[in-house]
Amino acid sequence: MITSARESYTIKEGDTLVLQCIVKRTPTTTGTVDEDGRQCIRQVPGNIHLQRDAAHRGHPEGAGRSLLLQADNGVGVAAIKSIRVDVQYLDTPVLTVHQTISDVRGSYYQEKTVFLRCTVNSNPPARFIWKRGSMLIEQSKDNGVDIYEPLYTQGETKVLKLKNLRPKDFADYTCQVSVRNVCNIEDKSVTFRLTNTT
Numbered sequence: 001m002i003t004s005a006r007e008s009y010t011i012k013e014g015d016t017l018v019l020q021c022i023v024k025r026t027p028t029t030t031g032t033v034d035e036d037g038r039q040c041i042r043q044v045p046g047n048i049h050l051q052r053d054a055a056h057r058g059h060p061e062g063a064g065r066s067l068l069l070q071a072d073n074g075v076g077v078a079a080i081k082s083i084r085v086d087v088q089y090l091d092t093p094v095l096t097v098h099q100t101i102s103d104v105r106g107s108y109y110q111e112k113t114v115f116l117r118c119t120v121n122s123n124p125p126a127r128f129i130w131k132r133g134s135m136l137i138e139q140s141k142d143n144g145v146d147i148y149e150p151l152y153t154q155g156e157t158k159v160l161k162l163k164n165l166r167p168k169d170f171a172d173y174t175c176q177v178s179v180r181n182v183c184n185i186e187d188k189s190v191t192f193r194l195t196n197t198t
Contacts, residue, residue, distance in 0.1 A: 012183035013089035088183040093120040093175050095190045116160040118175035126177040128158040
């Protein structure tokens with residue numbers, strides 16, 4: 001029989017999680033720990049001890065880990081225990097910029113639209129906040145902007161669309177991302193200065 005204090009653990013990236021599973025056995029037991037199907041430790045006989053450094057997330061699509069602990073004494077059915085480890089993290093966001101220019105009424109007037117695209121990888125999913133200078137940008141209060149999530153993107157992405165640039169649109173823009181202080185992870189941000197020569 002394998003005993004463990006908990007079925008799942010949540011830790012912050014960079015922290016170390018030590019799991020100790022007690023194996024009760026007769027006769028001597030061979031113990032293994034499999035991490036997502038890959039054997040990572042073996043001890044004969046005694047306790048199975050796994051030290052997990054969470055700095056390596058391993059999965060680009062998420063941070064969940066399944067640890068399978070198995071004890072087998074060669075007699076009867078092996079004892080198996082599954083433990084879930086969830087690594088919480090927030091990367092630094094990446095901001096990219098592109099623009100479009102369209103002619104209106106022939107060549108007498110041009111409209112310039114700028115797209116600020118902010119992407120981040122995190123667990124849990126991040127909340128995005130856009131700022132112009134120190135002021136929060138709210139789509140409902142400014143008809144010159146759109147904030148949306150594009151389709152078919154990798155990671156979490158929010159786009160700030162500045163429609164038909166106005167003088168006040170030439171400013172510093174900050175994309176701030178947050179996982180709401182889970183595991184004491186602080187917010188991160190990236191800033192871009194938009195000028196009339198950008």
